[in-house]
Amino acid sequence: MKELKPAVPAPGAGLLGKLMAAVRPEFRVDVFIPEPGELIFGLGACRVPGCPRQPRTRQLCRGHYHRWQRRGKPDVEAFIADPGPGPVGRAELTACAIVGCRFGAARQGLCVSHHGFWERAGKPDKETWTAGLPVVEDDGRRACRLSFCTLWAQGKSPFCHKLPLAGRRPSRDRGVRAPL
Numbered sequence: 001m002k003e004l005k006p007a008v009p010a011p012g013a014g015l016l017g018k019l020m021a022a023v024r025p026e027f028r029v030d031v032f033i034p035e036p037g038e039l040i041f042g043l044g045a046c047r048v049p050g051c052p053r054q055p056r057t058r059q060l061c062r063g064h065y066h067r068w069q070r071r072g073k074p075d076v077e078a079f080i081a082d083p084g085p086g087p088v089g090r091a092e093l094t095a096c097a098i099v100g101c102r103f104g105a106a107r108q109g110l111c112v113s114h115h116g117f118w119e120r121a122g123k124p125d126k127e128t129w130t131a132g133l134p135v136v137e138d139d140g141r142r143a144c145r146l147s148f149c150t151l152w153a154q155g156k157s158p159f160c161h162k163l164p165l166a167g168r169r170p171s172r173d174r175g176v177r178a179p180l
Helices: 014-022 062-070 076-081 112-120 126-131 162-166
Strands: none
Touching: 062 076
């Protein structure tokens, strides 16, 4: 009979064992999700005021760097003074229209659950229907793990409902294109 090997190697066993000995315990996870607002690996923030993303090139985050390039690479200080609209995917997402419900609005301003209740009620006038519902209590629900989002996490996911629909990563910034 074949002997089974453990999934995690014993400390000091080969290169993986040496790597695991060098990696701090908090980083020894399958998927590392930093705490909300935490700048991982000490890179600081993008030079554009109010942008929480980490810098990549010229101390600009990837989105602002690409926008700077599309504008024809103007003076960086001038670009920082007027970087254009905020990055796509960093705005507060829409919550369910029911008072107290912080799940993401999925359909017609309602979360998946409330939309289902509204449909089963025969789709009455939404304002009248929502006014008659009790306030949804928080009951210690988990918040979305992204620093800019205050919605409740959906199911077992660390993210809110809207993020999988939008792609969990913010899409590329749509800046002003430089003239050809």
